[in-house]
Amino acid sequence: MIGTVTTGSSFYHCISYCLEDKQKLTADEKIKNELTEDLQHKNRAEVLAYNYCFGNKQELADQFHEVARLSKRVQQPVLHLSLRLAPGEKLDREQLVAMGKTLAETFGVGDHQYLTILHKDTREQHIHLVANRVGYDGKAVSTSNNYFEMDQLCRRLEKEYHLREVLSARRFLSQEQRQIPRHDIRKEQLRHDLQQTLQKVNDYEAFHKQMQQLGYKIIKGRGICFLDDKKVKIKGSEVGYSLATIERILAIKRQLQEKQLQKIATALQPKQQKQAIHLSRDRQKIQRSIHPTSNMKDWENAVEKEINRSIGQLQKTLNHLLYDLTKPEPMQESISPELLKESERLKKKQRHLHL
Structure with missing residues (x-):
């Protein structure tokens, strides 16, 4: 209840x-x-x-x-x-x-x-x-x-x-009861929505718009909070997505996208295509795979097919990288009372030595 x-x-x-x-x-x-x-x-x-x-x-x-x-x-x-x-x-x-x-x-x-x-x-x-x-x-x-x-x-x-x-x-709750793991459906849903959104967008504006479409109101300051349709406020850090984490993911995604576009643009430049054709040691192998009566158009289609295959592999690698990248930060487990006491004892000892 x-x-x-x-x-x-x-x-x-x-x-x-x-x-x-x-x-x-x-x-x-x-x-x-x-x-x-x-x-x-x-x-x-x-x-x-x-x-x-x-x-x-x-x-x-x-x-x-x-x-x-x-x-x-x-x-x-x-x-x-x-x-x-x-x-x-x-x-x-x-x-x-x-x-x-x-x-x-x-x-x-x-x-x-x-x-x-x-x-x-x-x-x-x-x-x-x-x-x-x-x-x-x-x-x-x-x-x-x-x-x-x-x-x-x-x-x-x-x-x-x-x-x-x-x-x-x-x-x-008492200190012992706080160690009991809790099952929070709202936080799990928010964590899932954040991960899915960060896989789709590359900048904060698009991220903000997508989260609004999912029914969240965003409060951004030194940190970031999300209000769901029931007006329940959840901090991003509580589900592994602090503001710093979100900004870092978006920045890395932009860098990866820029590098990907540069590679694709370079691969599709006609002059570099011709240089790759003349310098490639596998030119004869590719030519043998084409019917002997084929013309220059057949050759260009084969090269384009090879480039598309390379781009596809690059995109697949990028997708795997982005999936790992958008995983939430591991949540810190509750600190046991014994460790807290030990930490306080060491701090007092350090202050005593300093005096």
């Missing part, structure tokens, strides 16, 4: 997102996707529970806003929570309602305004909870430790509803 926590300032926009269908799909596309994917894209949202609120999205937003005005200090009164089950898992409506209530109580908004919504347009069953951080007493719930609370809640719900148990976020 995966949980998310966000805060904001606009109740209307948050409630609209949760209650409305996806804007990027037309009516025809919704019907087509429903037939092919067995999902509900039209009227995708089902409200599971209203708590101290009612009405349409505008009425709900107005009610939330009126209560939020009781606190003049809170600039982000919107609390948006979500829980997503693992692929293949499914709970009934009653269980989802109970899970939403537990979610609200965990974050201290059980007696505040909130509504719980089920989305039916994804293969992974998931619910949203939009709550007012400000209560009727004018006090707002704290947002400190929200991520830790969500992490602990997910682990607790997995056991309570007999769902697939997964590891918590790395920062919430």
